[in-house]
Amino acid sequence: MIIPWKDEYSLGIASIDTQHKKLIGTINTLGDTLLTGSKKSDIDTAIAQMETYMKEHFFFEEEYFKTLQYDGTAEHITEHQVFLDKTKDFRTRALDEEDAMLSIEILGYLEEWFLHHVLVVDRQYVSDFQAHGIN
């Protein structure tokens, strides 16, 4: 476990909070895989699982942005895309490089990105979502 769930991460939108908890779970699984000297194939599988789940979650949020014509749509989608590009880069490098520093770099990035995204960027849509009864 790298990132424990904290109540302050909750946005008060049940569907999103459930997904964010699962996202932390996939990041933590990847963290365990990276920090226990796992095989490259296991690391690749863990990154791929996190990536798949992130894409599903981003799609879920972005569909609501379109439906609600949310003001921050373009910037928010860019944030999601930056994350996916970075993840793709990490996946390639994890297969090529034998480097403990890479594991630390990946985990540091994931933790920082996730916390900033949930606490700052996702939080900006909460009032719009709640005004439309999304829960």
Ligand SMILES: [Fe+2]
């Ligand atoms: Fe988001």
Ligand SMILES: [Fe+2]
């Ligand atoms: Fe999110």
